[in-house]
Amino acid sequence: MTDVNSVEDSRVYQDDHLIRSLVAQYHSPLYVFDAAAIRANCRTVKQAVPYAHLHIRYACKALSLQAVLKIMLDEGMWIDASSINEVHRALIAGFTPEQIYYTGEGATLGVYRDLVERDVLVNCTSIDQIDLLGQAGGTRCSIRINPGEGHGANTQTNTGGPSSKHGIYFDQLDAAKAAAAQYGIRITAIHSHIGSGTDLGHWLRIKDKTLDFARGFPDLDTVNLGGGLPVVYNKTNDQPMPIREWGAALTQSMQEFSAEMGRDIELQLEPGRFLVANAGVLLAEAQAVKSTTNADGSDGFNFVIVNTGLNHNIRPALYGSYHPIRFIAPKDENRGAPRDYVIAGYLCESGDVFTVDAAGNLRPRVMDEIRVGDIMVMAGVGAYVHALKSEYNSMNLPASVMIMEDGTTRMIERRGTLEDVMRREAEVYQDENAPKI
Template sequence: MQNPQQIQGVSLESIAHEFGTPVYVYDGEKIVEQIETLQKAFSSVPFKIKYATKALSNLSVLKLIKNAGAGIDAVSIEEVKLGMMAGFEAPEIMYTPSGVPFEEIREAVDLGVIVNLDSIPLIREFGKTYGGSVPACIRINPHILAGGNHKISVGHVESKFGISIDLLPEIVEAVNEYGLKIWGLHVHTGSDIYDAEVFLKGGNVLFEAAMQFPELKFLDFGGGFKVAYKEGDPSTDVMEVGRIVTKAFEAFCRKYGRSLELWIEPGKFLVSAAGLLLVKTAVVKSSTTITFAGVDSGLNHLIRPMMYEAYHDIYNLSNPEGKLEKYNIVGYICETDTLAAHRQLPEIRPNDLLVIKNAGAYGYSMASNYNSRLRPAEVLVWQGKAHLIRKREEFEDLTRNQVLIEI
């Protein structure tokens, strides 16, 4: 895996100099290439991409994704509104909430997006309120254990997401009782899935359930394509997934009696490798067993290593030919805050620029102000130019909504 010194001819060093560190940097061309790869892989059937907005929800990135021909999947009403601000029309947005108050469902319906119903009580409430006047989708829990870290495996029998496939008769009963118009069925088994057979297994659950719903317009296979985080890491062969899944989908449509649309919801696949986090070394210190390189960032900006034990490749942009030494790359948060452990890297010196790779997905979108730290800037490199797409926070942003009372 290459360690880029530049993106589209723009040097990372110049970006760090112009915008400061830490800073998230996204390669817009890489995002578009990933969309085009999926469009090619599923080109034999009517196909729509619904980008998982939660992965990276910056307005400029969303606009780029829209212009490349994708729609979005939103998991909150705020993501729905962000999508609309970026230019998505309501029919291009799938809203997939989990356990939200019904007031949020009403707001989504009023905005005109399609709602993905994930519980039988929600189906019934939706039916009482709208009957067959508002089309909807139903999220099925397929009872498939798949993916990487257990925290991102969401299709197993004890997951909170979706409605158990074993409750299909109750789903059908509720739909018929209220005359609901069901336009889609949806499954999502988790993240970091690279076996095409897992996607097909989820598809087979959809195919079987779909025969109970005569008004379907689409089947949504979810997302979860695995990306490579280091040399030798396996990743999803999306061309193979497309070949296997579209073949099975075409056979299902013949059995169903008409052609439907096939939807998928990639998040990480579109933006992970397109994103880098540039940080600066603040201090290098040694203990009796390890040398620490402390940087001007931490789990408040990139929580994945601490939350999921995720691996992110890191390289020394300032001293790529230095003597190899072993380091723990640690953040400035008052907490165990390890971004990378026991990494062999060229000698790291104070003020060296380090680049954290695969930071596009669930990086900034999961960032926080923990320790009252400020969130970084975001930069999109597009058509050979670095564009600031989010300003770095300032101290005033921390107190903007606080109210200091008389005590």
């Protein structure tokens, strides 16, 4: 068990022979996922927290492919779902309703009736949702508490404090209890999550605040402390979670809290990114290499255009996220001296650039000479990359391949087609039973 969950250490990212063979067989762009890495990450978290009454829920919004969900099921993970479709995807993968936890910021009566009928625990994120759950016939719920502070890699991943939309603000808990009592709803669980990429100090402080809130709920049987375990994308800047120290602190706190409450209180955790980030790479091909010149005649930028873009990984454009990138030649050969390169996508979009900072400024990287036909390998795409993909510019979606534990490969999602892009346009429907509009 290691504290460093670095995406650069991925066995797929480092294996030139494997990368060449995958591109030759499946073409590019291509998502590649590593089953062994996912399993290892699951076991790391389980081993880190020896608390006897623990369930780990996979935040499946990070990567919801059926092949991944089935690995999670096999590893004993439960599910944190953020939409009704994620609930149904989990059910299709084989999870039972008891193993699924629903946390959605929006809600409809129809969705809540479906969840109540299936006996999926609803984590209410507003007092309005408690009212809606009562109308749907719910008799128990969890509530998500905004503890008044948050922390994360940036403002977009910070999920606590007055600037966050998430959860019921901590000073409104009496109103939440009153709303639940009006419908005879028992609040059996509380939940808090302050952001993705937080550190140990913030994690433990919010843990303590959450346990303080938990003392005010007489029907409580579960405390859910969310996720947010950091992943090392950039070894120069990113700090890992000291996973064993983290797990030991959680275990001690929950043992003491259970003793105080006079009964065993279940601990639930919701890692998403930590379980899958380092298990994915994105492969693409260099299709053009070109340069610009500044107005004063000095060198501008050397651009490498690859056959993928923000439609297949939006994180750099959305968050300024860093992903390790390297290029390999189709076959071993000598190359010229290293140069600064900006790696950009193939979309008709100025922001379609992978090597940027959080403000969107170009940040060239020093790499050996790159030529057309070279294979780009981008690490750390297991979390919130495939899940955020789009068909912008009517581009087809990549295929997805899983590297199995024995080293064999299996396609788990076929490459997209124009028919897929257009499948919901009413004008192209050929189905006689399609709605007439």
